[in-house]
Amino acid sequence: MTQARPLVPSRFVRPSIPRPGGGRDRAGLVRQSYEAISEGSRSFAFASKLFDRPTRERVWMLYAWCRRCDDLADAQDMGGELGDQAGIEDRLQAIKVLTRRALAGEPTADVGFDALNQVANEAGITLDMANEVISGFAMDANGFSPPTEKEMMRYCYHVAGAVGVLMARVMFAPNDSFIYDRACDLGLAFQLANIARDVVEDARAGRCYLPHDWLAEQGLEPDTHADEENRFKLAAVVAKLVDRMELYEEAARIGAKHLRFRQRWAVLSAARIYGAIGRKVRERGQLAWDHRIYVPAHEKLWHVVVALGQALTKYAPEPEQWPPYSREDLRPVAGW
Template structure:
């Protein structure tokens, strides 16, 4: 029997994978799609290929379609089986073997081009594994570790897509910070939606301060008190957002512009949740097109000026602080 040829992308045509990845990002995230268009063509295509893998993994793990409503989660075993399928397909992609899925084949291509490693991918897949076990954070550190797995680790891979070298650890740390900030904005926006699916990403310690068990925090009668936790969450988001801007300052102009645009748009989501108070979850918080255009324009000026002060407190953390420790 003839062996399957080893070839990055599983032998698929690169242009077709890029086209499908572009469709995935336009359907899955208008915010990322808008920011990605500011990249140069090479970076843009690679970012799309990376996004398509993240989106497909998320859809498989949550049994959903293009980030839509969560599908039937089945039992714990079926959720773990879905995560195992992600691991198997990703390993095949790294081995330059065909996966029968263009998102995974495209990931194999971008991994080959940018030097992404299995450890980087496994850090992201670990976030899906946490969800599959019904995990919830006990404290703020747990929440940040979850944010690392589902978004901070993606930020590190995005930095590699933008040609940040492996030995530039500080810039990789700041790319991780941007992912952390993005995910905290998502947590703030989706609290009630997540609770409806039996999930909670706010620390149990925060809920205990209000006398709540998990799930009670999202009840309509508790929304006023829930809103009182948002200054704490959004301040943490803004700390990591400010740190991320220091890393963006070291990127090439178009990369810096795209990153700052994404930071502006996702930061706006978190700040909208904060500003709406107890009404924040009556309808989904969105950044409409005209606001996105303004944030892109603002980012253009920020990219030209290229002056970032960073967070108010000294940066004493690195991305490694959010990776798992023994027993977690």
């Protein structure tokens, strides 16, 4: 069989030259990444300013990639209202292709992915690490809804716990499995707080991230659990969710003791602020979803001050109860 001839002779083809940031100016990437985090997550943007400058710039660039992937997967803008979910498989494929290009050092013509290119070059992020996060988007693309708590936590691992591991990487945390496990725990706590806050919004988009067996205990169904007449029972399920959040939050504090001071302060501040979101949801009960819950600036400042004391003293008592699932229990996901 005759081999097809290339359209252009190989002697004229020049491979792309790998360039950090896809050839973009690093300062420009940092600036645009900060704009993304300040619009997409005010709580995390607030806490991130406590990092030393090199760390916070890497954190912002990593966030820019995560935010861009999330927006592409959900057809939304900066974490806003979910868009039309038709064509999600094509958007997922775009995420995979652009991520591969970025980690190969190739330009992507997209700021979020070029930011990944830059931070991966600086911190040694690999395609396998990035794919752990992308698996979470694939779960959504396949209409994931967890039958059990473990499956809910598996989803949380891929969309947030794996991001916690990447955060430990960009902070140049000690390369120790215990510390990386605690970084994962913090990501899991963040995601549980997000699920608690957004459960009604997710339901409007046809999504349910609460374990079906938890819902069944309250006589609820996954397709009607967030209806207004079911909010009292829903509040009981979400209270259990926030209890789980606190287990992961407490475990994460143990790992923070091993970080440098500025990093420890920022991580503990973020943990307190996100934890406050979950606790506000639990405290408001069936009224929690009448208005979007947030932590106002003066409360954030208070959490930062308390976290400063914890960071200075390295106060992090051993948890009375460890979370039921570890990082190794939740990965990998086959078939997604």
